[in-house]
Amino acid sequence: MQTLGNFISGQSVASDSGRFSAVYNPATGEQTKQVGLSSADETRAAIASAQEAFKTWSKVTPLNRARVMFKFKALLEQHADELAELITSEHGKVFSDAKGELTRGLEVVEFACGIPHLQKGEHSLNVGRGVDSMSLMQPLGVCAGIAPFNFPAMVPMWMFPVAIACGNTFVMKPSEKDPSTPLRLAELLKEAGLPDGVFNVVNGDKESVDVLLTDERVQAVSFVGSTPIAEYIYSTASAHGKRVQALGGAKNHMVVMPDADPEQVVGSLMGAAYGSAGERCMAISVAVCVGDEVADKLISRMSEEIDQMRVGPGMGLAEEAHMGPVISKEHAAKVKAYITSGIEQGAALIRDGREFVYAGHENGYFVGPTLFDHVKPGMRVYNEEIFGPVLCVVRVNSYAEAVALINAHEYGNGTAIFTRDGDTARQFCEEIQVGMVGVNVPIPVPMAFHSFGGWKRSLFGPLHMHGPDGVRFYTRMKTITARWPTGLRAGAEFSMPTMK
Numbered sequence: 404m405q406t407l408g409n410f411i412s413g414q415s416v417a418s419d420s421g422r423f424s425a426v427y428n429p430a431t432g433e434q435t436k437q438v439g440l441s442s443a444d445e446t447r448a449a450i451a452s453a454q455e456a457f458k459t460w461s462k463v464t465p466l467n468r469a470r471v472m473f474k475f476k477a478l479l480e481q482h483a484d485e486l487a488e489l490i491t492s493e494h495g496k497v498f499s500d501a502k503g504e505l506t507r508g509l510e511v512v513e514f515a516c517g518i519p520h521l522q523k524g525e526h527s528l529n530v531g532r533g534v535d536s537m538s539l540m541q542p543l544g545v546c547a548g549i550a551p552f553n554f555p556a557m558v559p560m561w562m563f564p565v566a567i568a569c570g571n572t573f574v575m576k577p578s579e580k581d582p583s584t585p586l587r588l589a590e591l592l593k594e595a596g597l598p599d600g601v602f603n604v605v606n607g608d609k610e611s612v613d614v615l616l617t618d619e620r621v622q623a624v625s626f627v628g629s630t631p632i633a634e635y636i637y638s639t640a641s642a643h644g645k646r647v648q649a650l651g652g653a654k655n656h657m658v659v660m661p662d663a664d665p666e667q668v669v670g671s672l673m674g675a676a677y678g679s680a681g682e683r684c685m686a687i688s689v690a691v692c693v694g695d696e697v698a699d700k701l702i703s704r705m706s707e708e709i710d711q712m713r714v715g716p717g718m719g720l721a722e723e724a725h726m727g728p729v730i731s732k733e734h735a736a737k738v739k740a741y742i743t744s745g746i747e748q749g750a751a752l753i754r755d756g757r758e759f760v761y762a763g764h765e766n767g768y769f770v771g772p773t774l775f776d777h778v779k780p781g782m783r784v785y786n787e788e789i790f791g792p793v794l795c796v797v798r799v800n801s802y803a804e805a806v807a808l809i810n811a812h813e814y815g816n817g818t819a820i821f822t823r824d825g826d827t828a829r830q831f832c833e834e835i836q837v838g839m840v841g842v843n844v845p846i847p848v849p850m851a852f853h854s855f856g857g858w859k860r861s862l863f864g865p866l867h868m869h870g871p872d873g874v875r876f877y878t879r880m881k882t883i884t885a886r887w888p889t890g891l892r893a894g895a896e897f898s899m900p901t902m903k
């Protein structure tokens with residue numbers, strides 16, 4: 404069986420901690436690999452490598468850092484199928500969805516290619532007579548990233564392309580459940596010309612994470628994962644003087660107004676609720692129907708659509724499945740326990756995925772698409788993040804009730820409203836307390852050149868990921884005020900000047 408280690412100073416290195424975590428193929432339930440769980444010392448070795456590399460990488464011109472990103476982008480395109488297969492084999496999501504995830508990550512690389520423009524800073528001529536001011540956006544040093552299992556390529560790529568393009572060096576700690584893709588990305592970065600030590604991968608668990616949060620050489624920590632861990636990351640790393648962005652869990656509501664196009668609603672909701680088996684931080688897990696008529700129609704059409712869904716392995720089928728398995732045996736059991744709790748707490752179970760089995764893959768971690776009606780606040784299926792293919796329908800009587808419901812929820816990652824009325828949509832955008840809002844768009848994930856982040860207990864820290872906030876997060880500003888009593892003169896240059 405393959406044993407995965409770390410990637411430090413441009414080399415694959417075996418972990419010597421003696422502790423391992425099993426990596427499974429969720430479609431079959433078979434263990435395919437194991438990954439070493441790095442010791443504190445191994446993690447410190449990665450930080451030391453990044454610290455050393457910072458001395459030279461931070462001096463490389465933005466233009467040349469961008470050129471590495473351009474080559475990396477080309478390699479990602481060249482290896483897209485291979486990477487997507489790797490994602491599907493460890494995460495379970497269907498192949499086309501894995502390629503979609505890669506594309507969303509690649510878009511951040513494309514954004515990072517613009518770093519010479521993005522890192523220009525500011526300049527004011529004559530802030531006083533003969534006095535100029537300029538603000539530099541300088542890199543921080545060693546930055547760390549800690550990723551969840553659900554986007555093994557995209558979430559790391561929310562972080563490191565921007566960090567590295569800004570002149571920082573990086574230590575990535577992937578999820579121990581699907582660690583192969585970040586290791587492959589490290590190899591591709593090296594092939595793209597990234598100097599050794601600029602990007603390092605340390606696999607592990609709390610032991611290595613705690614080093615990243617407390618070691619004084621680490622300047623900034625980016626985290627994506629569940630809320631309890633996000634809160635721990637934020638408080639611990641902040642207490643150790645680091646800047647932190649820690650993105651947490653979600654419970655995303657979609658409001659369906661009576662004037663919404665019913666077929667558009669059903670099509671959007673099916674993909675948003677059940678795509679990637681509901682294991683997306685922007686998945687819609689609650690549909691808020693304004694009026695019983697809207698709810699009755701939705702429940703009836705969704706039931707029909709669910710009965711047509713293809714659930715199966717993410718690869719190898721003649722016709723691709725709509726949805727694959729969930730990540731692990733434990734997670735499948737947890738999702739099923741939530742479904743049982745929903746029944747016990749009085750929700751109406753319309754479709755039940757607990758007994759779903761894919762013939763020939765009896766040990767796979769499948770949970771079928773599940774639909775609840777008459778869900779109410781206070782029920783666990785409403786209050787908590789299930790992170791599985793379970794959609795809850797909540798019935799309300801008015802738009803105002805829908806808004807109050809969403810604003811009262813502890814999470815505020817994403818939300819959407821479906822309506823034909825521009826006035827209602829506009830009001831919703833203004834008063835909803837959620838970080839990312841869709842108007843007739845079910846999963847409003849911001850593009851790479853905007854920034855991604857939720858509100859309330861979905862994000863700890865002031866700055867969102869990638870886009871302009873990403874550049875702000877990975878740079879610190881220095882403002883210089885200068886006066887020159889005499890001019891400096893350079894010697895003559897006769898050839899066309901180019902920047903090196």
Ligand code: NAD
Nearest residue numbers: 550551552577578609612627628629632650651652653684
């Ligand atoms: P998780 O919180 O269990 O793990 C995330 C990372 O933290 C992993 O690398 C893990 O090894 C590490 N970790 C786990 N326990 C730790 C501990 N006690 N101390 C230190 N580190 C620890 O999350 P997950 O199950 O991998 O991912 C699913 C969660 O991520 C969901 O809650 C989902 O909503 C969230 N998520 C959020 C976003 C977002 O943008 N807000 C995006 C993707 C996923």
